[in-house]
Amino acid sequence: MNNFSATYTDQYQLAMAQVYFKKGQKDHSAIFDYYFRKLPFDGGYAVFAGLEDLLEVISNLRFDESDLEFLQSQGFEDEFLNYLKEFRFKGKIYSVAEGDIVFPTRPILQVEANIIEAQIIETILLNLLNFQTLVATKASRIRLVAGDATLLDFGLRRAQATGGYFATRAAIIGGFDATSNVIAAKNFNIPVSGTMAHSFVQSYDDELEAFRDFAQGRPEDCVLLVDTYNTLKSGVPNAITVAKELESRRQKLLAIRLDSGDLSYFAKESRKQLDAAGLDYVKIAASNQLDEYVIKSLLEQQAPIDIFGVGTNLVTGDPDGALDGVYKLACSNGKPRIKISESIFKVTLPHKKQVFRMKDESGKCIGADAIGLYHESTVEEMFHPFEPYKSMNLEKFNQEALLHKVMENGEILIDKRSLKEISDYSMTRLSELPIEYKRFNNPHIYKIGISETLRDEREKLIQASKQKLK
Numbered sequence: 431m432n433n434f435s436a437t438y439t440d441q442y443q444l445a446m447a448q449v450y451f452k453k454g455q456k457d458h459s460a461i462f463d464y465y466f467r468k469l470p471f472d473g474g475y476a477v478f479a480g481l482e483d484l485l486e487v488i489s490n491l492r493f494d495e496s497d498l499e500f501l502q503s504q505g506f507e508d509e510f511l512n513y514l515k516e517f518r519f520k521g522k523i524y525s526v527a528e529g530d531i532v533f534p535t536r537p538i539l540q541v542e543a544n545i546i547e548a549q550i551i552e553t554i555l556l557n558l559l560n561f562q563t564l565v566a567t568k569a570s571r572i573r574l575v576a577g578d579a580t581l582l583d584f585g586l587r588r589a590q591a592t593g594g595y596f597a598t599r600a601a602i603i604g605g606f607d608a609t610s611n612v613i614a615a616k617n618f619n620i621p622v623s624g625t626m627a628h629s630f631v632q633s634y635d636d637e638l639e640a641f642r643d644f645a646q647g648r649p650e651d652c653v654l655l656v657d658t659y660n661t662l663k664s665g666v667p668n669a670i671t672v673a674k675e676l677e678s679r680r681q682k683l684l685a686i687r688l689d690s691g692d693l694s695y696f697a698k699e700s701r702k703q704l705d706a707a708g709l710d711y712v713k714i715a716a717s718n719q720l721d722e723y724v725i726k727s728l729l730e731q732q733a734p735i736d737i738f739g740v741g742t743n744l745v746t747g748d749p750d751g752a753l754d755g756v757y758k759l760a761c762s763n764g765k766p767r768i769k770i771s772e773s774i775f776k777v778t779l780p781h782k783k784q785v786f787r788m789k790d791e792s793g794k795c796i797g798a799d800a801i802g803l804y805h806e807s808t809v810e811e812m813f814h815p816f817e818p819y820k821s822m823n824l825e826k827f828n829q830e831a832l833l834h835k836v837m838e839n840g841e842i843l844i845d846k847r848s849l850k851e852i853s854d855y856s857m858t859r860l861s862e863l864p865i866e867y868k869r870f871n872n873p874h875i876y877k878i879g880i881s882e883t884l885r886d887e888r889e890k891l892i893q894a895s896k897q898k899l900k
């Protein structure tokens with residue numbers, strides 16, 4: 431599923447590329463920045479995800495014969511198509527580590543390549559990074575409230591078609607434990623897990639018989655769905671009967687699952703019945719349109735739920751349709767570039783850049799990232815990107831450079847990490863962020879600033895552009 435054709439792009443990329451090619455500009459260099467403008471879920475941070483998939487996809491990106499035939503049928507010219515036949519991405523990529531926490535308006539990743547290569551990869555880059563970052567952020571918010579509870583991704587059936595595949599990967603990076611999604615589990619080496627559907631219980635005349643057969647099938651990880659008919663009068667008592675039968679065979683029922691009604695009430699009443707039967711080890715799983723707010727509320731009600739299965743709201747990044755990540759030109763053919771906009775917030779930052787995270791002596795983030803030019807080794811004073819009279823002295827902080835070269839000459843430079851490693855890294859980074867940035871309501875705003883040199887360079891380009899218009 432990671433084999434994408436180079437036609438996984440928008441037509442305008444190819445239309446522009448053909449012009450560069452015909453004008454003899456195919457070897458002109460370009461630098462593009464990837465960043466987003468608005469944090470999803472009105473939250474205080476985002477979790478960067480999708481990098482390893484992107485690098486793998488880019489290193490294998492090709493136009494095959496059928497792609498070229500199709501493009502020919504769309505009016506692309508033979509000489510350009512001959513060039514595309516040999517297309518390989520041979521550029522460099524600098525990136526923040528996958529799993530790190532990231533903030534709006536500062537580069538997360540930079541592409542340095544010839545203009546055609548840099549342009550052709552734009553769409554797949556945005557497609558993979560925006561979606562996985564959105565879902566990893568949602569997952570991380572759910573993990574924040576769920577404490578030690580087990581989190582299962584149940585989203586494949588509700589996802590936007592094949593997006594469910596990458597959503598599962600992102601969910602694990604954000605802190606989920608396992609998934610019901612078999613192909614993602616196989617390909618990404620993720621723990622796979624699952625319970626049973628209502629249809630299984632309905633297909634029997636008798637709920638108890640359905641539970642018995644299911645428990646015989648997979649006794650080691652059996653979870654019984656108890657709400658098909660009547661949770662407390664039938665589902666839980668029948669699950670208890672089966673748990674006792676398993677005990678007589680030295681086996682243990684893993685859990686029951688609740689999927690409707692008041693989950694707090696049913697979890698408490700079910701827990702009482704299980705404990706009274708000496709089954710305190712049988713866990714309680716819950717599902718049904720869960721998200722970070724419902725889970726937080728359930729735990730505040732002290733609902734004894736050990737496992738949460740989350741589908742729709744996780745994999746669709748509800749209520750945000752998408753992360754608004756963009757890919758903007760910062761340099762072309764060696765010259766710094768900006769995009770002027772009516773809105774000062776949308777004026778881009780020129781040049782190849784580095785991003786520095788400010789930390790105190792104990793290694794905690796102080797809540798600020800500074801953007802400097804790539805050759806600057808630290809930023810002494812950072813300026814508000816849009817309100818130049820606001821500045822902050824950074825001399826007393828430790829500064830961590832966040833962008834590292836991850837691809838050169840089209841070759842991946844970083845070692846592949848397991849999703850567990852990326853997830854653990856993400857948790858560590860999140861633990862360095864003060865709690866005020868993690869609350870759901872009006873989180874503290876993380877400061878992003880630019881160095882004096884970058885500010886002056888941008889101002890020069892703004893003035894030059896104004897001169898031209900005169």
Ligand SMILES: Nc1ncnc2c1ncn2[C@@H]1O[C@H](COP(=O)(O)OP(=O)(O)OP(=O)(O)O)[C@@H](O)[C@H]1O
Pocket residue numbers: 689690691692693694695717718719720724727728731
């Ligand atoms: N105790 C609770 N506290 C907070 N939210 C809850 C609680 N119990 C359930 N919810 C959430 O409330 C929402 C709707 O629950 P509701 O009981 O209406 O579900 P339903 O789909 O209508 O169930 P049913 O299948 O019984 O009709 C779901 O998102 C569910 O997760």
Ligand SMILES: O=P(O)(O)OC[C@H]1O[C@H](OP(=O)(O)OP(=O)(O)O)[C@H](O)[C@@H]1O
Pocket residue numbers: 584585587588626627628629689717718719720739740741742743
């Ligand atoms: O609510 P979500 O967060 O999206 O979680 C996934 C939902 O998908 C299943 O229901 P579905 O009705 O599809 O199948 P079922 O018959 O197995 O309950 C499951 O029981 C959950 O309720």
Ligand SMILES: O=C(O)c1cccnc1
Pocket residue numbers: 584585587610623624625626627717739741
């Ligand atoms: O295993 C489950 O219980 C499951 C899987 C997918 C969707 N809903 C539930």
